[in-house]
Amino acid sequence: MYNDPRSHGLWEKTAPPPPQTSALEGDVTTDVVIVGGGFTGLSAALHLAERGIKCIVLEGKEIGFGGAGRNVGLINGGMWVMPKQLPNVLGPVYGDRLLDLLGNAPFLVREIIEKHEIACELEKNGTLHCAVGEAGLTEIRERCDQWAARGAPVRILSAEETARRIGTSGYMGALLDERAGTLQPLAYVRGLANAALKAGAIIHTASPVHATEANGEGWTVRTDRGSVSAGWIIVATEAYSQGPWKIIREEQVYLPYFNFATRPLGDNLAKSVLPGREGCWDTKEILSSFRMDKAGRLVFGSVGALRNTGASVHRAWAKRALKRLFPQLGDVEFECEWYGQIGMTDNAVPRFHRFAKNVVGFCGYNGRGIAPGTTFGKTLAAHVAGEISESDLPLPVSEPKAQSFRALKEAYYEAGAQVAHFAGERF
Template sequence: MYNDPRSHGLWEMTAPPPPEATALDGNITTDVVIVGGGYTGLSAALHLAERGTKIALLEARQIGFGGAGRNVGLINGGMWTMPKELPTVLGPVYGERLLDLLGGAPLLVRELIQKHAIDCELQTNGTLHCAVGKAGLEEIEERCRQWSARGAPVKILDAAETAKRVGTEAYAGSLHDGRAGTLQPLAYARGLAKAAQSAGVKLFTESPVLSTERQAGNWIVKTARGSVTAQWIVVASEAYSTGPWEIVRKEQVYLPYFNFATKPLSTDVLKTILPGKEGCWDTREILSSFRLDKAGRLVFGSVGALRNTGLAVHRAWAIRSLQKLFPQIGRIEFDAEWYGKIGMTDNALPRFHKFAPNVVGFSGYNGRGIAPGTIFGKTIASHVSGEISEDNMPLPLTEAKEQKLRTAKEIYYEAGAQIAHIAGARF
């Protein structure tokens, strides 16, 4: 986007076009104004519109500009943390609510794609969390025990079965999650936007919010060329937040994440690499992820930013790593390269904020945006509609606060990823 091939890379190359939308020009009145055109905002808009609520959605840039259009495309259930940690951190009531909600989130994604005929390369054969060494195997075995105790369709695959499914003998085993899958993330965002627009949502792009004003029990949300008057504001701008809700961005530390997409692999090679089209990531602290797209490109990513010295460092590391993991590919050539920013909260869990009367939002997805963002959008639609009270939401209300040492941590993560990728090969 914006003539930057490293912003959305392969996803912009292969996604269907976005729905037509222009900047807000003039003053309008509606029931709810939603700020942010990612998964949460689009899902909230769609679910509210289907209830007959009048909706205006303001996106500062283009639909899917933030994490929704840049991520790997893994549809996961739950968060990075172990299931048992959620009740410990959030308390038994909210911990159990969040686990139940997020455990079923991938199913909602599938249902929306089917219901609205969204063309986004959906694959439903699950994901593989690949174990690096003995410690990695112990980690996924514990994760499997905890999810299995909750009835989730997960299982441990041994090294031989993992090698058969992945196409490399690099892993000690893997955790297969049957709830999960992959999709084309920007195509999914654009598909949600089209569905929302068809349901009556007014979409406005290139319309960053500059200020808000409370007047006669309503909110006036102002942009450069117009305003929206509404009873409710849903803040869904996540880690790319600016303006009145910049605190949402400041509450999170940016973790840069890049992806490279190979040229389409040959038919013979594709028989040996992810023949089941599962999405994968490993247990390393500086993790890697990989999956195939519809055309047979291998999308391979890790922590780091493709800018300044990082571009050459991470590209060279990706080539070395792919050659070690999948020597059957031969010469590694890339069709696309891009990166984005994952917003990390201080406890790796999302937040529910009430910024003012009738101004609410979820944020802090920690790299798990597709399924959580979609189901949080539906949840906030239920809350705005009066179907779920604040006390019955899946997360407690918390005050948004800037994370300590945020800038220093961001510098450390970007530089540390380069050092790690310079210092060592993958295995």
């Protein structure tokens, strides 16, 4: 997007075109104005429009410009936090609500894709959390036990079964989560936009919100060339927030994440590397992820930014890492490379904010945007429609606060990933 091949990479190359949209012109009125055209905003728009509630989406750039169009494409259940730890962070009531909601969120994604016939390369064979060493095996066993106790369809695979499913003997086992899967994220978010438009929502791109003001019982939001007056504002800008809700950006630390995509593998190689198309990531502190796309490209990623010296360092590391994990591939060449920013809260748990009366939003997805974003959008639609009270939401109201030493932490993560990848996989 915007002539930057490293912003959305393979996903922009292979996604269906976005729906035709235009910038907001003039002054209009609606029931709900939604700021942000990613998973949360467009899911909210779809579910509001299906209820017959008029809504307008204002996206500052293009549909899926932020994390929605740049991520790996893993549809995960839950969050990074262990299931038993979440009630300790949020309390038993909200902890259980959030676990139930996000544990089932991948099923909502499937339901929407199938109902609206969204062409986004959906794979439903699960994900594999791959154990590196004994410590990794202990971690995935604990996570498996905790989710299984809640009835989730998860199980531990042996090293042999893991090797058969992935095509490498580099792991001591894996946690198979049958709720999960993969998709083409930019294709999915564009599909959400199409579905929302067909349901009656209005979407304006290239329409960043610069200011808001109270207007009787409602609000007016202003863009470059127009304004929208509405009774409610849903803030769905997440980690790429600017303007009136830049505090959302400030309460999250950016963790850069890159992906490289190989050329399509030949038939023989495609049969030996992830033949079941599961999405994978490992238990390392600086983790790696990998999955296949529909055409047989292997998408391989890790922490880091593809800018300045980072581009060459991370590219060389990725080639070494793939050669160790999948020697059958030989010397790989990459067809696409791209990166984005993951917004991390200080406790790896998302937030619900009431910014003002009738101005609400979820944020802080910590690298789990697809399923949580989709289900939080649906939840916001139900709340605005009066079907769910604030006290019945899956998260308590919290006051947004900027993280301390945010810029220093971000510089540390970016530089640290370069150092680790410069030295990594050399022996």
